[in-house]
Amino acid sequence: MIRFALALFAIVCLVLPAGAERLFSSVSTETVQITSSFDGERLTFFGTIAPDAGAEQKFVEGPFHVVVVVVGPTQDRVARKKTNNFGVWLNTEQVEFKGFPSYFHVLASTRLRDITDVNTLTTNYILPESHAISPNPAGWWQTLNFGHELIRLMSEQDLFGVQENGVLFHSESFYSAQLTLPSNAPPGPYIAQTYVFKDGEIVARKSDGFAVRKIDFERFVALSATQYPLLYGLACVALALFTGWLGGVLFRR
Amino acid sequence: MQIYLPIAELSVNLFFLVGIGGAVGFLSGLFGVGGGFLLTPLLIFSGVPTAVAVASVTGQVVAASTSGALSHYRRGGVDLHLAMYLVLSGIVGAFGGVAAFDLLREAGQLDLVISLGFLVLLGFVGVLMLQESVRALLKRRQGVVVRERQANQHNWIHGLPWRVRFKKSRLYISVLPVLLIGLFIGFVGSLLGIGGGFIMVPALVYLLRVPGSVVIGTSLAQVVAMMAATTVLHAVQSQSVDILLAFCLMVGGVAGAQFGAAAGMHLRGEQLRGLLALLVLAVAIRFGLSLVLTPDDVFSMAVTSVAP
Numbered sequence: 323m324i325r326f327a328l329a330l331f332a333i334v335c336l337v338l339p340a341g342a343e344r345l346f347s348s349v350s351t352e353t354v355q356i357t358s359s360f361d362g363e364r365l366t367f368f369g370t371i372a373p374d375a376g377a378e379q380k381f382v383e384g385p386f387h388v389v390v391v392v393v394g395p396t397q398d399r400v401a402r403k404k405t406n407n408f409g410v411w412l413n414t415e416q417v418e419f420k421g422f423p424s425y426f427h428v429l430a431s432t433r434l435r436d437i438t439d440v441n442t443l444t445t446n447y448i449l450p451e452s453h454a455i456s457p458n459p460a461g462w463w464q465t466l467n468f469g470h471e472l473i474r475l476m477s478e479q480d481l482f483g484v485q486e487n488g489v490l491f492h493s494e495s496f497y498s499a500q501l502t503l504p505s506n507a508p509p510g511p512y513i514a515q516t517y518v519f520k521d522g523e524i525v526a527r528k529s530d531g532f533a534v535r536k537i538d539f540e541r542f543v544a545l546s547a548t549q550y551p552l553l554y555g556l557a558c559v560a561l562a563l564f565t566g567w568l569g570g571v572l573f574r575r
Numbered sequence: 576m577q578i579y580l581p582i583a584e585l586s587v588n589l590f591f592l593v594g595i596g597g598a599v600g601f602l603s604g605l606f607g608v609g610g611g612f613l614l615t616p617l618l619i620f621s622g623v624p625t626a627v628a629v630a631s632v633t634g635q636v637v638a639a640s641t642s643g644a645l646s647h648y649r650r651g652g653v654d655l656h657l658a659m660y661l662v663l664s665g666i667v668g669a670f671g672g673v674a675a676f677d678l679l680r681e682a683g684q685l686d687l688v689i690s691l692g693f694l695v696l697l698g699f700v701g702v703l704m705l706q707e708s709v710r711a712l713l714k715r716r717q718g719v720v721v722r723e724r725q726a727n728q729h730n731w732i733h734g735l736p737w738r739v740r741f742k743k744s745r746l747y748i749s750v751l752p753v754l755l756i757g758l759f760i761g762f763v764g765s766l767l768g769i770g771g772g773f774i775m776v777p778a779l780v781y782l783l784r785v786p787g788s789v790v791i792g793t794s795l796a797q798v799v800a801m802m803a804a805t806t807v808l809h810a811v812q813s814q815s816v817d818i819l820l821a822f823c824l825m826v827g828g829v830a831g832a833q834f835g836a837a838a839g840m841h842l843r844g845e846q847l848r849g850l851l852a853l854l855v856l857a858v859a860i861r862f863g864l865s866l867v868l869t870p871d872d873v874f875s876m877a878v879t880s881v882a883p
Contacts, residue, residue, distance in 0.1 A: 413683045
């Protein structure tokens with residue numbers, strides 16, 4: 323009997339490790355609206371780390387590290403390389419990356435390599451490079467090379483980035499992170515995946531979604547251009563003819 | 576003030592757009608050309624995706640040429656019969672051009688072909704125009720009266736079959752060269768996002784011997800119709816016409832063109848053509864250099880398709 327009770331106790335200990343944490347998180351904006359004056363938008367991610375529902379302890383024990391990974395809608399993208407052929411620079415080599423994020427920003431409370439090991443970072447798609455090493459018909463060396471360059475190009479356009487001091491802890495368990503979405507951020511569904519690390523292990527995670535959406539006039543234009551292309555084209559021509567005619571009338575002496 | 580362009584999906588300074596529209600409009604009014612050959616490269620240079628720049632500029636060229644075409648029409652300077660032949664063959668060419676545009680974009684060679692196209696076309700036309708205007712300037716200095724057109728001057732083109740009478744142009748020529756010119760300009764214009772006025776005018780003058788009084792008007796009327804068709808084709812095929820971008824350029828362009836036309840009154844014809852030749856050559860050289868100089872970045876990227 324005693325033996326059975328001990329075994330049960332051991333099982334309970336295994337299932338409920340001493341410090342089970344839970345994450346409550348949220349985003350400041352559910353929908354980022356693209357209007358005609360859209361010039362980027364600042365978002366705040368915030369949350370608090372609390373003891374898990376069934377856990378006995380009242381307080382969580384740190385120190386914690388938080389990493390917020392913001393991923394935009396995926397696209398198929400190609401990276402191309404120009405080479406010099408008989409004095410002329412041509413795009414000759416290219417590698418296509420299917421399902422590549424159009425936006426990817428990592429916010430962390432400290433340097434990523436101080437938080438956990440590279441393996442954990444890669445398998446959880448926390449490093450930008452982890453998106454560029456998926457199997458590709460171009461071969462691993464080309465993929466690695468072009469993937470690296472693609473990430474650099476995306477970073478130059480502020481579409482990719484890692485901010486290793488992007489998450490601020492206001493107390494032991496309450497954090498916030500700010501991210502400025504650039505004006506060229508592609509519209510679509512975004513996911514903010516938040517990881518809580520303790521001693522290099524992920525102890526809690528949660529994902530929050532938000533959308534970047536064209537509204538009003540911008541939405542109307544984009545929709546008409548894709549759904550009624552013929553009418554849209556005719557409208558463009560009508561507008562051009564009218565503007566040209568009006569200009570002639572206004573400025574005629 | 577920033578304005579978000581819904582198709583290009585980026586925000587650009589509104590005053591910059593109206594400003595380059597106005598500057599190019601001024602030049603186009605001054606020289607009597609559409610200005611697409613300046614505007615498309617300027618937009619590409621300022622970060623607008625090549626496809627969107629080319630497609631949207633076609634819309635702006637329509638606006639820029641409309642007021643000119645209308646005023647020429649009122650003065651009787653448009654040969655509608657000739658323009659119709661040019662436009663019909665031009666639309667066939669534009670179908671080819673837009674299809675080639677799409678194929679090249681997929682293959683990743685659009686920028687290359689656009690650079691090459693501008694280099695060859697502008698270089699060729701620029702050199703021809705410069706030669707002609709320098710010769711005219713020298714002759715004037717020597718006191719020789721330059722005749723605009725010799726009535727009995729014929730060339731091999733006038734010996735081709737299927738002759739049609741164009742009353743307004745006082746021409747009785749084969750339709751083959753007319754259709755070929757239209758086809759070529761339709762193809763090149765839709766591929767490069769230019770009206771092609773600077774090719775059309777010399778072609779009409781030197782190849783077909785169209786009299787000077789109807790050359791500009793007919794060319795402008797052809798550009799309006801051609802570019803209108805091309806805009807619709809681009810809108811349907813590549814869906815990369817940005818109406819907001821085109822409109823900003825139009826507003827600047829239409830206003831600028833009026834001042835350009837006024838300034839043009841103070842310059843003589845061959846001086847204007849000489850200046851235009853230099854401008855065309857400068858753009859050609861700029862494109863040429865971009866092909867042969869080591870690029871700042873040998874890597875580039877593009878979106879091939881948006882996953883659903």
